[in-house]
Amino acid sequence: MKLNLKIWRQKNRDSKGKIATYTVKNISKDSSFLEMLDILNNDLLEKGEEPVAFDHDCREGICGMCSLYINGKAHGPDSRVTTCQLHMRKFNDGETIYIEPWRAKALPIIKDLVVDRTAFDRIQQAGGYISVNTSGNTQDANLTPIPKNDADKSFDAATCIGCAACVATCKNSSAMLFVSAKVSQYAMLPQGRVEAKERVINMVKQMDKEGFGNCSNTGACEIECPKGISLENIAKLNREYLSATLSTK
Amino acid sequence: MKKYYFYYTIGRKVLMALSGFFLMVFLLQHLAINLLSVISPNLFNEVSHFMGTNKLIQFILQPILISGLIFHLIMGAILDYKNRNSRNTNYSYNKNDNSTWVSRNMIITGTMVFLFICLHFYDFWIPEINTKFVNGDWSGLHHGEFKYFSELQHKFQDTWRVLLYSISFIFLSLHLLHGFQSSFQSVGIRNSSTTPLLKKLSIYYAILVPAGFVFIAIYHYIDQLII
Ligand code: HEM
Ligand code: SF4
Numbered sequence: 302m303k304l305n306l307k308i309w310r311q312k313n314r315d316s317k318g319k320i321a322t323y324t325v326k327n328i329s330k331d332s333s334f335l336e337m338l339d340i341l342n343n344d345l346l347e348k349g350e351e352p353v354a355f356d357h358d359c360r361e362g363i364c365g366m367c368s369l370y371i372n373g374k375a376h377g378p379d380s381r382v383t384t385c386q387l388h389m390r391k392f393n394d395g396e397t398i399y400i401e402p403w404r405a406k407a408l409p410i411i412k413d414l415v416v417d418r419t420a421f422d423r424i425q426q427a428g429g430y431i432s433v434n435t436s437g438n439t440q441d442a443n444l445t446p447i448p449k450n451d452a453d454k455s456f457d458a459a460t461c462i463g464c465a466a467c468v469a470t471c472k473n474s475s476a477m478l479f480v481s482a483k484v485s486q487y488a489m490l491p492q493g494r495v496e497a498k499e500r501v502i503n504m505v506k507q508m509d510k511e512g513f514g515n516c517s518n519t520g521a522c523e524i525e526c527p528k529g530i531s532l533e534n535i536a537k538l539n540r541e542y543l544s545a546t547l548s549t550k
Numbered sequence: 551m552k553k554y555y556f557y558y559t560i561g562r563k564v565l566m567a568l569s570g571f572f573l574m575v576f577l578l579q580h581l582a583i584n585l586l587s588v589i590s591p592n593l594f595n596e597v598s599h600f601m602g603t604n605k606l607i608q609f610i611l612q613p614i615l616i617s618g619l620i621f622h623l624i625m626g627a628i629l630d631y632k633n634r635n636s637r638n639t640n641y642s643y644n645k646n647d648n649s650t651w652v653s654r655n656m657i658i659t660g661t662m663v664f665l666f667i668c669l670h671f672y673d674f675w676i677p678e679i680n681t682k683f684v685n686g687d688w689s690g691l692h693h694g695e696f697k698y699f700s701e702l703q704h705k706f707q708d709t710w711r712v713l714l715y716s717i718s719f720i721f722l723s724l725h726l727l728h729g730f731q732s733s734f735q736s737v738g739i740r741n742s743s744t745t746p747l748l749k750k751l752s753i754y755y756a757i758l759v760p761a762g763f764v765f766i767a768i769y770h771y772i773d774q775l776i777i
């Protein structure tokens with residue numbers, strides 16, 4: 302395949318970026334999207350040009366590092382996959398492909414297609430944990446009986462990989478789907494109930510502080526989420542927030 | 551506790567939804583009374599007179615309604631401003647096919663509804679206030695008869711007004727197509743078993759209620775054409 306690439310290039314956080322055009326040739330339909338970018342970067346290096354910076358790590362859909370807004374969609378045209386799992390057979394020979402970084406004030410661009418997602422880390426640190434004694438006498442979590450249904454729902458929420466596609470696709474750059482997954486995951490388990498109130502308030506506080514937008518319930522996040530995190534979690538987050546704030550002074 | 555509702559995103563959306571619920575309930579009541587004008591002009595006159603002169607309604611419920619509306623409008627503008635500011639560079643290519651137009655453009659449909667409310671106040675509310683509070687006339691009479699029905703008829707003789715009213719209600723319908731179900735999500739009521747029902751109810755409410763108002767306007771317009 303021969304492809305026309307329109308890629309966002311930006312030197313650093315403070316510089317102004319712009320779209321640059323490249324052509325890549327001899328791309329196999331079976332290669333992954335990131336492999337296609339690797340090939341482009343090899344070409345660029347050979348020509349003595351600066352390669353395109355992009356994020357990736359596991360390349361098997363579990364770490365959440367790969368991002369990219371491809372042809373107007375988070376993680377490209379395929380549904381329920383991350384960019385590392387996107388294959389070139391989803392594109393046509395001769396096609397023009399737009400590749401842009403996630404865009405949100407709270408996720409500033411570091412370089413080219415790489416964005417700073419530490420805002421998510423700070424939200425997580427604000428309450429996305431349970432406090433347990435790890436001195437060596439830690440009780441086995443399985444000693445606490447948990448209804449299967451709750452355990453399943455909690456696990457579904459826990460599959461969020463923190464990729465931020467939800468923020469990227471949301472017209473408000475809202476992080477509600479991410480935060481709701483992290484809050485629900487604990488809210489449905491007895492171990493998580495203990496600190497549930499402080500958790501939801503502190504995580505929402507941090508989310509606001511980072512400058513993410515409000516939720517308008519457009520539902521775009523749910524559609525683009527590679528892990529299928531459901532909007533139900535946002536309703537759950539809202540419930541948790543309401544009950545926590547109504548019972549806190 | 552106030553800070554959790556006025557300053558934090560989720561709290562703001564809860565208040566937005568509550569004011570939305572309140573306005574939607576009011577709209578049902580308004581529609582019910584307007585429908586009387588089609589069924590029985592006399593009954594419409596009497597109920598309108600009651601609504602217009604009852605002290606509880608005039609001095610307690612009406613101010614609450616207007617504050618609710620103003621709150622909804624200002625909070626809507628604040629939310630929209632914050633949301634627009636959460637992204638400084640737009641995508642050069644964005645498909646936007648994962649959400650509906652109505653859900654993305656509540657501020658546009660809302661603003662159109664606001665413009666309509668201005669016209670509506672100019673048509674009915676300001677003359678009412680003028681008669682009651684400036685001229686001190688609480689009788690509701692004009693030439694010895696209740697004026698409400700004849701005033702309504704008079705307004706809906708005008709083709710342009712009927713057209714403007716009808717178009718405005720299309721915008722209200724669009725606003726509610728998203729707003730109705732969204733408000734349940736905002737207060738956390740929605741889950742996988744209630745979502746399909748809420749979506750259905752949303753469509754019924756958002757289409758039937760505005761259609762009811764349009765029907766009334768067109769009914770009176772045609773009614774007077776025939777005479
Ligand atoms: C006066 C003009 C109005 C303006 C400027 C306005 C503006 C808005 C905006 C911007 C939103 C979206 C908030 C967000 O999701 O971030 C909204 C939501 C909503 N509006 Fe309005 N609106 C107006 C009138 C009305 C009226 C008359 C009704 C009902 C009869 C109504 C019912 C709703 C409902 C139910 C919601 C959904 C709340 C939620 O998502 O939780 N609005 N409005
Ligand atoms: S909710 Fe989905 S889209 Fe958002 S960060 Fe988690 S996995 Fe990514």
Ligand code: FES
Nearest residue numbers: 358360365367385
């Ligand atoms: S590189 Fe790990 S999810 Fe894509």
